Amino acid sequence: MNASEQLDHTVRGIPPGVDIPDRAVATQRWAPADGSMALPVLTMDMEAFASNAKAFLEFAADEGVDLAPHAKTPMIPEIAASLVERGAWGATVANTQQLAVILGGGIRNIIFASPPGGAIGCAHLAKTLSLYPGSNVYVFLDSFETVNALCSALKQNPGTTAYGLIEVGFGRTGARTLERCLEIRDAIRETGGAIRLGGIATYEAAAITATESSAATFARLFRLVADAYASVVAETRSDEPVIISAGGSVYFDEVIHALKPLVVERRESKLVLRSGALFFSDDGLYQRAFSAMAERGLATPIARAVRPTLSLWAEVISVPEDRLAIAGFGMRDAPNDQGLPIVRRVLRDGKAVEIDPSLLPQVDKLNDQHAFLVGRSVGRLKVGDIIELGISHPCTALQRWRVVFGLGKDGRVERVFRTQFG
Structure with a gap:
């Protein structure tokens, strides 16, 4: 088997000690939301x-x-x-x-x-x-x-x-x-x-x-x-x-x-x-573009039908101050050329933490491997929480990953997509 068809420790998201062929990924029943995958990881909602x-x-x-x-x-x-x-x-x-x-x-x-x-x-x-x-x-x-x-x-x-x-x-x-x-x-x-x-x-x-x-x-x-x-x-x-x-x-x-x-x-x-x-959309650049398109009225139905497909998953690794939390991802993992990632939800022990959507933490800046989270609800975050983020600009999100995991309706990995950016 070609080495490029194996999932092991060289691939972000793969748990330690795993070495399986791409085609066997669905048998693992991995889900980024429950901690069964190493984080950070990028996924695509196949539906x-x-x-x-x-x-x-x-x-x-x-x-x-x-x-x-x-x-x-x-x-x-x-x-x-x-x-x-x-x-x-x-x-x-x-x-x-x-x-x-x-x-x-x-x-x-x-x-x-x-x-x-x-x-x-x-x-x-x-x-x-x-x-x-x-x-x-x-x-x-x-x-x-x-x-x-x-x-x-x-x-x-x-x-x-x-x-x-x-x-x-x-x-x-x-x-x-x-x-x-x-x-x-x-x-x-x-x-x-x-x-x-x-x-x-x-x-x-x-x-x-x-x-x-x-x-x-x-x-x-x-x-x-x-x-x-x-x-x-x-x-x-x-x-x-x-x-x-x-x-x-x-x-x-x-x-x-x-x-x-x-x-x-x-x-x-x-x-x-x-x-x-368009086929991938996002939570930033293209969401704004499609909103403007809907306002123009020339393609309103399709502009309103398209929805984001990509999610970045990461763990809160530090809460060093009352109004600051650090998540374990950075510029190596997420695009920042058209806006920073957007927090969609916070999970603890596999369940969503109830936070008003308008008060979710915001990504303030990125280092190579660290994301700085700020906002009124940051004080509710705990070390070990998992955050699901949307991205802005799918082109520069996908180019950072050689493997993207396709999620089924249940949020579990069903297949592997390998990028070929060279």
């Missing part, structure tokens, strides 16, 4: 994830749009594959390592949502594509230099091709003007089929600034997307597929409203959303 997936896939089908969820959020190939099995068009990646992992997971429609760079990046990308014949990989391209580098690299791997997406964007990568888009389009057409003209891509959230309203920014961005899309359609046969790809997990409603009308009139065109963090 909540399945509910989120069902709701969003049904929403996309009703709206007539396709999904290629961004795999960088969990980097768990079986999760990406499960979404495709449930109806997603494909998956999205951001670099060559992610591409290799997801192609290795059996997915064949993939959006490479970043310019691959010059000769070095394109050489590795082309080599990866050559290892998976029959795959359809759509690559962001925002300069003729990258088009030329990718074309050269593909020709070094005979029979290997890619689809080129002209990336339009403000604030990060992407062509800023229609003239630049036309340059890229023409460069793609001149590759002689090594790169096929696949459509347009953008990432709307990167365009937002503090000096302009999001409405004004989106109006400018989507106008450029529309013009660039028209230029691609003008150079493409009516039976050739053309996609527009956009939509993170925060503004996909705005994307559908603005860009869906562009594709409905052409049978071979489709709008592909890349929303990935």
